[in-house]
Amino acid sequence: MNLILTKERLSEQVYRMRVRTPLIAAERQPGQFVILQLDTEFGERIPLTIVDSDVDEGSITLIFQVVGRTTHQLAGMEAGEKIANLVGPLGQPSEIHNFGRVVCVGGGIGVAPLYSIAKALRQAGNELVVVIGARSKELVILEHEMRALAGELIICTDDGSMGRKDLVTAPLKELCEAAPKPDRVVAIGPPIMMKACVETTRPFGVPTVVSLNTIMIDGTGMCGGCRVTVGGQTRFVCVDGPEFDGHQVDFEQMMARLGSYRAQERIAAEGCNLHDEALRKGLKE
Amino acid sequence: MSGRPPEELLAAARAEWARLEELPRPLKPRERLAIPPQDMPSQDPLERAGNMREVALGYYAEQARVEAERCLQCKNAPCVRGCPVRIDIPEFIAAIAEGRMAAAIEIIKRTSLLPAICGRVCPQESQCQAECTVGRSLKSVEKAVAIGRLERYAADWDREQGEAQIPETGPPTGRKVAVVGSGPAGLTVAADVRRAGHEVVLFEAFHKAGGVLVYGIPEFRLPKAIVRAELDTLQRMGVELRTNFLVGRTRKLADLLEKDGFDAVFVGSGAGLPKFLNIEGENLVGVYSANEYLTRSNLMKAYDRGHAVTPIHRAQRVAVLGGGNVAMDAARTALRLGASEVHLIYRRTEAEMPARVEEVAHAKEEGVIFHLLQNAKRILGENLKVTAMECLRYELGEPDASGRRRPVEIPGSEFIMPMDVVIVAIGNESNPLIARTTPGLEVDRYGRIITDEQGQTSLPRVFAGGDIVLGAATVILAMGEGRRAAAAINRLLAAGDA
């Protein structure tokens, strides 16, 4: 169990792994995640979205970005090794219907969790527009997979090395302005990006779902560490989420809580956070 | 809790034992009542607040025998009525007094499966010891025979004899039982059902088994090696342990029965849903549920800075809200993580505190500052981080439904204390996951699974017990429920109609 079947590097800091775990593969639904731990005595428990699963093979696909200690250690593992602890599938499955026209916006590593949802939405008959944002060409992931699902794929990079030189909110705004406007938006990425997206769609009244990546421990509703305020109420991301109505989420608070341990975390965060910076600048403009 | 150094306690016990040996046997009740109660040796308060090692060190052999001599061997044994699992208290105490330790532990184990644990964590003063004739005669529960300490002594003696004896298991029956949750309720069911020869799989959501015994109650109160030993015994009896398995998600409860060939299921999933106060500032950075704080420290070993990866705030000023065992554990953990001041804030008075008397005393000795008849009104922050807490003073009003005088706030009594961390320890509700994912499983309005006396739920072949049925309760009650449910499961499987 929990045997790593394959490992590939998708970009400088992003890896894809297929892991054997038949029960999770069989039960999992789009939008759900696992929690893994690499050392039973002292390791940290970290949540990762189940990007895809193969029931026949009994495997799930994980895509992760190296941001700190545990993801760094995981990236150092090879096919044939085992993940000590893996529990799931956790969280509420995504709401999947035929909504009509759905815009899926993914920023940085957020494209990975977005993929599982986009795939299900497509299978449910939705027409998809996918917007992928990244710092530069090298950091764009799942381009081909997304292209296979989407009627239209828009890529934005901060440095213009691929697609448009823009933040994801620019095409999102255009899509909202055009007729017919989208029936639904799903935005997953760094909190600051999700915040910018919900602010973009709010004036248009387009329902916007976000998937929150709070800090978690148990992932079963026991600790409350993952709590966020949604619509003025405290909700637990691991059991009530991870997806919520983005227009109701208190992102400021969520970002503060996500940064709770920044000083204590060893390896300086890369990738996502730099992307954050760019977006933060973008927001100010 | 005298705080006398262990060597002094030992010397006193030796002298007392020598004196008792001179007296003609049997001792007269008057003579027994004159024997001084034996205090528990404990680590020095200042020293222990800086380490995670167990605080209460356990009786010396001499102390155990002296304490055992205090028991009057009452015919009606009121103490037994106070014990939820009805341990034959006078009999095991008599065995200790006579130095027959193997007999003592054998008597205890007839009814209790986890004596080393219950002897440490039972709220004895409100259970067995509350009824003790000696305590009554001396007009103080604190002077009752120290039943819990003696129980612990016998259990520790047993463990120190080396490899535990593996209880016999009956011939294989071909029947299979799933136990959900590895807290005291689940551990008990697993043992009792396995003994009847049925196959048992114990499912646990966490990566380690033991429930609250490992993630909640800290090392300094219940060494994890003790829980580990119980689990080892279970596994050596042939119980299969499957960690990282969340029933309701990894597999639905109904699937265990319908697809996976289990003949019965016991749900002992505990009360793991932390309550919050719903006050302003509760989601600021630096506000924890006690569950999170204790899990980070105990299960994830965040206290072990050299090894653990999971972080925890090492705050200077910590406030803990609540007055139960959970609150005491959180407060004392905060001290051990290096806080310079730990404030415990409780709405009622010390008499109403649900925590064990010994834990309250230990917390005070270690320097936890008690604020009674006070409550948090809101938590203040800057940049979304905790900086202070506003409290309100209370006075006692009329008795409420529970008979306790209700605390009433004093208008205008607000005051502010600077804080870096606030830990909310006001109780737990039932985790709804299993109920939500199991159609037909009836729960009450608090989400507790409804069962009959035998632990039978609204669904055939599904039993439940422990905190998920009782609401947040105690280890011994969870164990007692487990025993009853296991007996019912064994009857059901023996009848062959499952």
Ligand SMILES: Cc1cc2nc3c(=O)[nH]c(=O)nc-3n(C[C@H](O)[C@H](O)[C@H](O)COP(=O)(O)OP(=O)(O)OC[C@H]3O[C@@H](n4cnc5c(N)ncnc54)[C@H](O)[C@@H]3O)c2cc1C
């Ligand atoms: C439901 C859910 C699904 C997720 N899915 C994925 C996924 O599919 N792929 C993926 O790469 N990541 C995903 N994440 C984020 C992932 O869990 C974190 O990146 C991981 O916990 C970091 O662990 P670490 O030990 O490597 O880093 P740490 O040393 O713990 O942290 C390093 C840096 O990351 C930040 N950080 C810590 N926890 C999180 C978090 N939960 N989210 C974002 N930043 C965090 C810290 O503030 C710090 O700056 C998901 C998170 C959640 C809650």
Ligand SMILES: Cc1cc2nc3c(=O)[nH]c(=O)nc-3n(C[C@H](O)[C@H](O)[C@H](O)COP(=O)(O)OP(=O)(O)OC[C@H]3O[C@@H](n4cnc5c(N)ncnc54)[C@H](O)[C@@H]3O)c2cc1C
């Ligand atoms: C900090 C703290 C201190 C305490 N101190 C004392 C004390 O001094 N004395 C005392 O008598 N009592 C004390 N208690 C209470 C006592 O620990 C509980 O009453 C007792 O542990 C309940 O036992 P249980 O078996 O019902 O559940 P738990 O011990 O809660 O165990 C339940 C287990 O089930 C697992 N689980 C939950 N859902 C699932 C699922 N869906 N699938 C698989 N596994 C699942 C959980 O992870 C957990 O391991 C304390 C409690 C706490 C939190």
Ligand code: SF4
């Ligand atoms: S199990 Fe608890 S209540 Fe029963 S005798 Fe032991 S300490 Fe007392």
Ligand code: SF4
């Ligand atoms: S009530 Fe007290 S004195 Fe009497 S038998 Fe029980 S422990 Fe002994």
Ligand code: FES
């Ligand atoms: S991670 Fe503990 S409650 Fe959500």
